[in-house]
């Protein structure tokens with residue numbers, strides 16, 4: 001039987017407990033999950049691709065070393081459906097926090113589905129405790145020296161602190 005490969009696209013700038021929640025849920029239905037970090041010229045992230053990749057792999061290893069064998073991190077700068085095709089993913093994974101996510105995700109899935117009908121989208125609902133988390137707010141809170149330990153893994157807290165101390 002062919003492997004069920006899912007592509008989980010996003011910015012992951014940095015990975016949060018919300019992303020991990022969706023990753024955990026998706027690993028229950030997939031053989032392999034490819035975390036696809038979108039890198040777009042013109043959009044300047046806080047962390048480089050390499051830094052984001054390192055935070056993701058460290059976090060997954062700390063959480064479940066066996067799961068890390070079923071997760072791969074890649075970057076893409078083209079259409080997400082083309083990244084999915086290139087990596088032989090048959091579906092995409094997305095998380096839903098609220099109605100705003102749902103409205104946007106319906107547009108994305110509709111347009112992606114028109115371009116690549118063979119690739120479906122699977123949504124997972126955010127678990128209640130991670131529902132309010134966004135990477136944007138995590139970055140803003142960290143910049144203002146706030147406590148982000150409820151929102152991101154320990155290693156990411158450390159990296160964010162280092163990043164803002166350098167600036």
Ligand code: ADP
Pocket residue numbers: 009010011012013016017018019021022093094095096097101125126127130131132133134135136
């Ligand atoms: P963010 O919106 O936090 O910047 P991304 O752009 O990296 O995150 O999002 C990638 C995917 O992860 C999207 O499907 C998004 O809905 C999902 N996601 C992000 N944060 C959460 C969360 N707290 N709970 C559930 N899903 C989330």
